[in-house]
Amino acid sequence: MSGMLSRYEQLIAAEELRPDEDQRRAAVRLDQLQKELEAEQSGGLLGQLFSRKKARPQGVYMVGGVGRGKSMLMDLFHSSLDIAEKRRVHFHAFMQEVHAALREARKSESGDPIPPVARALAQDLKVLAFDEMVVNNSADAMIMSRLFTHLICEQNVAIVTTSNRHPDELYKDGLNREHFLPFIDLIQSELDVIALDGPTDYRMERIGGLDTWHTPLGDAATAKVREAFFRLTDYPPEDAEHVPSTDLDLGGGRMLHVPKALKGVAVFSFKRLCQQPRGAPDYLAIAQAYHTVIIVGIPQMDKDMRNEASRFVTLIDALYENRVKLFATAAAEPENLYPAGDGAFEFQRTVSRLKEMQSEEYMALGHGVAD
Numbered sequence: 001m002s003g004m005l006s007r008y009e010q011l012i013a014a015e016e017l018r019p020d021e022d023q024r025r026a027a028v029r030l031d032q033l034q035k036e037l038e039a040e041q042s043g044g045l046l047g048q049l050f051s052r053k054k055a056r057p058q059g060v061y062m063v064g065g066v067g068r069g070k071s072m073l074m075d076l077f078h079s080s081l082d083i084a085e086k087r088r089v090h091f092h093a094f095m096q097e098v099h100a101a102l103r104e105a106r107k108s109e110s111g112d113p114i115p116p117v118a119r120a121l122a123q124d125l126k127v128l129a130f131d132e133m134v135v136n137n138s139a140d141a142m143i144m145s146r147l148f149t150h151l152i153c154e155q156n157v158a159i160v161t162t163s164n165r166h167p168d169e170l171y172k173d174g175l176n177r178e179h180f181l182p183f184i185d186l187i188q189s190e191l192d193v194i195a196l197d198g199p200t201d202y203r204m205e206r207i208g209g210l211d212t213w214h215t216p217l218g219d220a221a222t223a224k225v226r227e228a229f230f231r232l233t234d235y236p237p238e239d240a241e242h243v244p245s246t247d248l249d250l251g252g253g254r255m256l257h258v259p260k261a262l263k264g265v266a267v268f269s270f271k272r273l274c275q276q277p278r279g280a281p282d283y284l285a286i287a288q289a290y291h292t293v294i295i296v297g298i299p300q301m302d303k304d305m306r307n308e309a310s311r312f313v314t315l316i317d318a319l320y321e322n323r324v325k326l327f328a329t330a331a332a333e334p335e336n337l338y339p340a341g342d343g344a345f346e347f348q349r350t351v352s353r354l355k356e357m358q359s360e361e362y363m364a365l366g367h368g369v370a371d
Contacts, residue, residue: 004080005031008073022196023069026062029194030077030160033060037126037158038082056152057127059159061187063166064196065366070162071131071263077160078129085126090263091133091161092289093246095140097121098147114143118150122157130161132264135171135180136288137251142176145183152190159191164264164291164367167193207231212358214329217297221329225267225294228327232292233262250285264367266290270298274311283318291367293319298330303341310343313350320353323365 002010008027011017036057062070078088089097101120105113121128128151135141151157163170167187171180187193210228214221230237244262247255260267266286273283273295286293301309319326330337334354338347356362 002080003031004034004077007076007080017069017072020069022064022194023073026060026070026073026194026196027076029060029192030073033057033127033158033160034077034081040126056156056190057158059152059161059191061133061159061167061191061193062162062196063164063193065164068196070196074129074131074160074162081127083126085124086129087125087127088129088131090246090261091130092248094128094130096247096249098143099139099249102143114146115150115154118147118155122151122155125155125157127158127160130159133161133163133170134165134288135174136285137249138175139249139251141171141174141180141183145180145186148183148186152186161191166195169368207363210327212325212327212363213334213354214327215332217329217331222296225296225327225329229260229262229265229267229294232265235262248285248289250282254282256282256286261290264289264291265294266292267294267296269296270308270312273315274308278311278315280314280318283315284322286315287318287322287324290324292325292327294327296329298328298337300331300336301338301341305338306342309338309341309347312338313343313347316350316353316357320357323362323367325363325367326354326357 005027008017008024008031012019017023040057062073064070074088078086098117098121101117102113105117109116135144148159152159165172167184170184171177174180207228210231211224212228214224226237226240229235229243230240235243243260246258246261248258248261248266250256257272258266258268259272266289268286273286298312299305301312316326318324334351337351338344
């Protein structure tokens with residue numbers, strides 16, 4: 001199996017990737033980590049050659065906007081890493097697993113459940129790779145410092161992760177953030193933070209030429225948003241039936257089922273988002289967790305759907321303020337979605353935002369609240 005850097009250079013030579021200084025710097029660092037991890041396994045002279053002053057490997061934290069190549073580099077690292085003791089998982093799914101394990105541990109353990117859970121997670125594992133590290137609820141924030149201290153410092157697990165946010169910006173303005181600050185310190189000391197801030201948004205290039213708002217409802221509109229999903233996630237269209245689903249933690253023990261979610265892209269129905277009792281915190285959790293949201297089945301709303309229209313306004317506000325990319329299938333153009341009824345005048349601001357969210361300028365913005 002060829003190494004990380006070699007495979008990256010092969011893609012450049014084949015013109016499947018463009019030369020990118022930031023990407024190459026990250027590839028060099030990941031290649032170094034790969035050699036260290038493989039040397040540990042081989043031992044002997046090779047192990048001595050790549051021996052480290054630290055007793056454990058220094059992880060990598062790749063940070064940058066959408067489409068900068070973070071997930072691509074993670075794919076190369078994980079697929080070319082020639083050891084069995086590795087795992088790649090979406091960060092949100094991992095934290096769900098952690099909370100489930102903690103609940104079980106509390107049933108049988110009388111003491112602190114975090115050390116045994118960390119030991120179980122680290123069993124037969126040398127490297128843990130996360131896609132899209134984001135912290136948007138207090139339940140995660142309260143345990144992450146202690147959990148990852150055990151994983152890294154006690155179990156010697158190397159952490160490799162991608163994120164749209166710099167470590168200092170994680171859980172910014174979150175409830176009881178002071179309890180989360182030791183986790184930021186841990187990242188700064190145990191992971192090399194590498195910024196990918198190149199000028200090219202490669203993911204945007206993949207969806208170039210695709211409209212974001214598709215009307216009327218029907219097979220043609222559905223096909224367009226399906227194409228956007230597959231371009232954004234690199235998921236093979238022929239395997240569409242096996243697109244993974246997940247459950248998003250909305251806080252307070254409430255979960256929202258996401259029927260399709262991959263690499264920061266989520267698909268929802270209008271019915272699930274706006275015809276059920278939901279509020280601003282729910283929509284904020286969605287906007288923080290996903291850089292792109294696809295909403296299907298947006299109806300033309302009449303005066304009897306004022307509650308649905310009101311929820312839709314709140315949803316779009318959350319997506320807009322967090323610069324989430326929106327693809328949609330709808331029964332009408334934005335200006336005709338809710339022409340009359342309570343709040344129809346206020347709905348015009350949402351129409352304006354929906355129009356702006358279709359612009360190239362908006363689509364080029366990075367995910368997250370503007371500074």
